[in-house]
Amino acid sequence: MATVELSSIRKVYPGGVEAVRDVSLVVPNGSFTVLLGPSGCGKSTLLRMIAGLETTTSGECKIGERVVNEVEPADRDIAMVFQNYALYPHMSVYDNMAYGLRNRGTPKAEIDKRVREAASLLAIEDFLSRKPRALSGGQRQRVAMGRAIVREPQVFLFDEPLSNLDAKLRVTMRLEIRRLHNRLNATSIFVTHDQVEAMTLADQVVVMNAGRIEQIGAPGEVYKHPASRFVASFIGAPAMNLMPGKIAEAGIVETPAGRLPYDKNRFHAAGEVEVGIRPEDIHAAGGADGILFTPELAEELGATRLLHGSFGDTPVIIAIPASGTVHEKKEMRLSIDPAAVHLFDKVTGRSLVR
Amino acid sequence: MQKRAIFGSTSLPYLLLLPQLAVVAVFFYWPASQALWQSFLLEDAFGLSSTFVWFENYSELFADSGYYRTMMTTAVFAVMVAGLSLSLALLLAVQADKAIHGAGIYRTLLIWPYAVAPAVAGVLWIFMFQPSLGVVAQGIRSLGIAWNPLLNGNDALILVVLASTWKQISYNFLFFLAGLQSIPRAVIEAAAIDGASGTRRFWTIILPLLSPTVFFLVVVNIVYVFFDTFGIIDAMTQGGPSKATETLVYKVFFDGRLGGNLGSSAAQSVILMILVVGLTAIQFRFIERRVAY
Ligand SMILES: Nc1ncnc2c1ncn2[C@@H]1O[C@H](COP(=O)(O)OP(=O)(O)O)[C@@H](O)[C@H]1O
Ligand SMILES: [Mg+2]
Numbered sequence: 001m002a003t004v005e006l007s008s009i010r011k012v013y014p015g016g017v018e019a020v021r022d023v024s025l026v027v028p029n030g031s032f033t034v035l036l037g038p039s040g041c042g043k044s045t046l047l048r049m050i051a052g053l054e055t056t057t058s059g060e061c062k063i064g065e066r067v068v069n070e071v072e073p074a075d076r077d078i079a080m081v082f083q084n085y086a087l088y089p090h091m092s093v094y095d096n097m098a099y100g101l102r103n104r105g106t107p108k109a110e111i112d113k114r115v116r117e118a119a120s121l122l123a124i125e126d127f128l129s130r131k132p133r134a135l136s137g138g139q140r141q142r143v144a145m146g147r148a149i150v151r152e153p154q155v156f157l158f159d160e161p162l163s164n165l166d167a168k169l170r171v172t173m174r175l176e177i178r179r180l181h182n183r184l185n186a187t188s189i190f191v192t193h194d195q196v197e198a199m200t201l202a203d204q205v206v207v208m209n210a211g212r213i214e215q216i217g218a219p220g221e222v223y224k225h226p227a228s229r230f231v232a233s234f235i236g237a238p239a240m241n242l243m244p245g246k247i248a249e250a251g252i253v254e255t256p257a258g259r260l261p262y263d264k265n266r267f268h269a270a271g272e273v274e275v276g277i278r279p280e281d282i283h284a285a286g287g288a289d290g291i292l293f294t295p296e297l298a299e300e301l302g303a304t305r306l307l308h309g310s311f312g313d314t315p316v317i318i319a320i321p322a323s324g325t326v327h328e329k330k331e332m333r334l335s336i337d338p339a340a341v342h343l344f345d346k347v348t349g350r351s352l353v354r
Numbered sequence: 355m356q357k358r359a360i361f362g363s364t365s366l367p368y369l370l371l372l373p374q375l376a377v378v379a380v381f382f383y384w385p386a387s388q389a390l391w392q393s394f395l396l397e398d399a400f401g402l403s404s405t406f407v408w409f410e411n412y413s414e415l416f417a418d419s420g421y422y423r424t425m426m427t428t429a430v431f432a433v434m435v436a437g438l439s440l441s442l443a444l445l446l447a448v449q450a451d452k453a454i455h456g457a458g459i460y461r462t463l464l465i466w467p468y469a470v471a472p473a474v475a476g477v478l479w480i481f482m483f484q485p486s487l488g489v490v491a492q493g494i495r496s497l498g499i500a501w502n503p504l505l506n507g508n509d510a511l512i513l514v515v516l517a518s519t520w521k522q523i524s525y526n527f528l529f530f531l532a533g534l535q536s537i538p539r540a541v542i543e544a545a546a547i548d549g550a551s552g553t554r555r556f557w558t559i560i561l562p563l564l565s566p567t568v569f570f571l572v573v574v575n576i577v578y579v580f581f582d583t584f585g586i587i588d589a590m591t592q593g594g595p596s597k598a599t600e601t602l603v604y605k606v607f608f609d610g611r612l613g614g615n616l617g618s619s620a621a622q623s624v625i626l627m628i629l630v631v632g633l634t635a636i637q638f639r640f641i642e643r644r645v646a647y
Binding site for chain 1: 538540541543544545546547548549550551554558559562563
């Protein structure tokens with residue numbers, strides 16, 4: 001267990017791509033931190049710098065009390081689980097897990113004990129003598145985890161370890177990773193582009209965009225109080241509805257949906273803004289007043305129903321409970337809770353929260 | 355499901371195969387059967403008539419101590435050239451792989467000069483080491499080293515070994531580099547995190563994963579030494595001095611063309627042919643089963 005501390009980390013690849021720009025981040029001891037962002041935003045690069053697989057262009061990386069910028073990957077006391085597992089194809093499952101311990105000169109009896117413990121924890125005892133190619137994707141994933149566990153490292157690093165699994169297995173393995181983390185009391189850093197994965201796994205979500213951190217916070221926090229338009233649209237499925245707005249007076253913003261009240265104690269805004277409302281915060285109004293909305297298309301998701309339509313010219317999605325029937329092309333009235341209205345700066349996209 | 359083309363008539367597939375079969379027949383089966391037939395014949399001194407002598411050419415060959423000596427020379431030659439060219443090529447490939455890992459299109463461009471240059475240089479080598487006129491040969495002698503491949507059998511063997519190695523390195527290099535590049539980078543990174551030093555990584559991860567390539571190249575190199583080095587030997591030493599650099603294939607040529615002993619020469623070709631067929635068979639069997647992890 002250790003704290004990981006990054007200060008003003010930058011990475012410029014040879015060729016000039018600036019993959020990570022000035023990232024500062026504290027991963028507290030024992031936390032499960034998820035780096036979340038779209039493909040190409042620099043998540044893997046950041047993780048690989050923590051692992052020591054990439055050099056840092058500038059900035060400092062600390063694991064525990066030690067600055068590790070110049071420390072070899074092997075000596076950082078970390079373990080990494082790769083996206084395509086990166087198992088040693090010519091070694092048995094047992095040898096795959098024992099390899100790191102053998103390299104460190106661990107006594108044979110100790111190796112055997114640890115490998116068997118990890119194998120039983122991951123339910124792969126029956127495959128110990130098999131080669132990786134004789135395993136299914138999920139089993140390979142477990143072996144990769146086992147290889148990380150036996151080393152008993154300070155920090156676990158995961159680079160999209162679930163993206164090669166089918167949807168159902170992904171959900172199971174997700175739970176299992178979280179359970180393992182709790183049980184091993186480890187510090188984990190997990191990279192993913194899948195916001196559901198991030199929300200379900202993390203104590204702390206780090207939302208990244210174009211090499212920068214957009215927001216750091218608990219899953220509920222980044223969902224409820226997105227710090228920027230990017231975070232607002234990236235987290236939540238379907239994405240938050242965004243529309244242009246103009247502050248009419250403190251507490252009222254004019255939008256294509258009409259004049260909407262917002263929480264003026266929370267937001268400090270004037271002039272032109274960007275208004276964000278989550279689909280699930282828009283409800284059917286009981287009576288005859290409310291915002292006029294004509295659904296053009298309905299998507300049934302089981303418990304909820306997504307209605308696609310528009311406010312004026314602005315396309316809007318709303319999510320309502322899937323009870324009763326909806327008549328497409330039939331007008332309905334909607335209401336929006338003032339507390340659910342988010343305001344963002346039109347230019348910078350930052351939240352206008354006080 | 356098996357992929358299978360459906361032909362309307364039975365003769366069409368054979369018709370389509372015909373050109374390929376014709377090539378194989380004209381350039382392989384016909385000469386091979388000629389050699390086989392010839393190996394059972396004994397020509398008179400003037401080459402005017404020949405008699406069928408069954409296995410006499412073969413039994414004479416195996417009674418000849420010179421033939422065993424040539425076999426030994428060939429074996430030494432093969433082990434040295436294959437060993438040297440494989441290990442040097444692997445060393446170069448590992449270095450090149452480090453330098454160009456993940457460099458995309460540059461990789462291909464970088465490989466080209468490696469591929470072409472040594473083949474050209476192989477010819478140069480022959481000129482440079484040419485015992486009487488070659489620059490390098492003169493240089494070595496001016497250093498006071500008694501270097502005379504024209505008279506000293508070991509010097510001559512070293513010379514042809516070096517020249518043959520040089521010519522083969524680029525070929526091996528290309529295969530090794532391709533093999534190295536196909537090892538997933540993450541596997542090597544995982545080993546680095548697992549605490550394996552560079553050398554340990556090489557012996558425990560890289561070399562085992564490269565073993566199919568190594569095995570393939572061993573066989574190809576042996577076949578190369580057996581046959582393709584003919585030109586080098588002919589140009590540099592003509593098998594001399596006193597047969598110190600005479601390999602099996604050179605002896606075929608020497609006995610048949612210069613010695614006029616067509617029967618023995620043919621018998622030797624047949625033996626060589628069997629050797630190569632054997633080697634190739636082993637290669638196919640092993641590559642499909644054992645060496646692939
Ligand atoms: N080895 C490399 N050389 C040059 N550019 C790279 C390299 N690896 C990644 N990049 C670039 O850096 C950026 C971030 O990549 P990466 O960290 O892999 O993103 P993510 O993991 O978030 O998808 C991308 O634009 C990518 O093209
Ligand atoms: Mg990535």
